[in-house]
Amino acid sequence: MFLANLLIALREGLEATLVIGILVGYLVKTDRRDVLPKLWLGVGVAALIPLSIGAVLTWGPKTLTFQAQEIIGGSLSIVTVVLVTGMIFWMGKHSRQLKGELESSMAASLTRRSSGWGIVGLAVLAVGREGAETALFIWATVRSSVENSVLATTAGVIAGLVLAVVLGWIIYRGSRRINMKLFFSVTGYFLILVAAGIFAYGIGDLQEAGVLPGIMTHSWDFSSSLPGPGSPIYWLYVLGQAIFQVNVQPTVLQTIGWVVYTVPVIILFARQVHGRTRATSNGSTTPATPPNANNGSHAEAAPTSATARPDTPAPTVDP
Template sequence: MLANYLIGLREGIEASLIVGILVAYVVKVGRTDVLRKLWFGVGIAIVVPLGIGALLTWGPYGLSFQAQELIGGGLSLVAVGFVTWMIFWMGKTARSMKSTLHSRLDAALLGAGWGVVVLAILSVGREGLETALFVWATVASVGGGWEPAVGALLGIITAAVIGFLLYRGFVTINLGKFFTWTAAFLILVAGGVFAYGIGDLQEAGLLPGSGVHAYDISTIIPASSWYGTVLQGIVNFNPSPTWLQVIGWVAYIGVVTAFYIRQHRASSHGTAGQTAAPASAQQPVAH
């Protein structure tokens, strides 16, 4: 539940910041006539990922075991790809997000302003699609249950409240530190989903090594124990992974962490010597 809560919280805050920037700019330039179109686009961006999540959850029923494993494994790897891209994209473009959205919104406001609908769908829908796909992958990896979905929903609700408070100026938050630490945690979660996806593809016969376990510590940390369940829910812990899963997990964590640290250091060096801005000034939200 905790992992999905943080996923929902992070993606929800990103979406809230984007909506806040769009709404504030529309009001600032005096185009309040397109606000209804903007919210219409946001609504579509919310509904579509929900539909995709439902399709992923109930769609594979009735398929053969091999087909289900192929779909599950393939989509798990796609989800990991989305989240990994999101982590690096946010680290690279966070400082320019406001100006980028403003320039796109200027173009979308031409004429009747229907381009605002498309901009809202694309900007917010991407966050929703990433959330739906990754939450589905983490739910599938722990064998279903309602806890992961509830965790993601609570994270999104929390993000919506925080986004509203940020927009109104009632609270301030150091978004740089927030995204840095949640990204580090999501790398660990994504590594578990990556290993799970490999396991699904092995069971489907697409990858070799199924049934050849690297180790088995299920007697020390039983998957059915409360602490085994907690570890499984947070980092997709597997007490008896295959060799390919272990290799995949180590490779993913090692490579992504190395590139993330490199990006973070480059970003830190780029801001060295500048006067530290207050938390409120670090928010990419226009008031």
């Protein structure tokens, strides 16, 4: 469980850290360091959002009946999957424009309110959204495995957030180049599989509460074949259960839910990631207009393309 929560906290924490770095960098670049204390105030308020959500989710349901707890837990697990899936696709689409959008919002806040108090609200919205998603996602994974090891679960979350802060600071200082596109692509696939497990787990909760049928109808049952705790296979199963909610006896509805979520989401995400890569590659290597076969010269084909589309630079041609 340590590794699972470390990777989740690292991915989600790094997003929030990058947002803070962009905001701080803009204020420094525009010589508005006087607004930095207000920015940090907004970040502090935003940090209270995930803490409050975590506290309510952890201790709030304790006074409810078992059925009510399962209904709330299953429903929130599914809501978490929806939010995280949307975040994965949003980050994949807007990661390149994120800096420009935040700086535009920052400039508008400074223009409307010269005192800079608008920055507090911007920081709360920008950072608080990331924090709320992180709290829900981590809670959903912790809820299903915290009984195995409270220490490992907590340590994984803390280590992931600390590492995210360190990486964010390194990126802000510019002392090291990190391929953020590759990072968010790889972790995107990872989070999809984690979310699929949470989705199946949420369905199981709703089945236990009687909201959904089929709690005793299993797709398969390998529980009797699971080796003892001394076997490496057993610990591999424990790791898979902690990260991806691997189940040796899932219900039919859980299996269907896992497949229905995972297959289309991975296909759409792969098209978004690799489709954008191919488009960028084609745009940088394919000439806008093919060479003119009549004059037999590649060098004379470039002005033709430039004349047809003045806003398109002429392609570079090797001699």
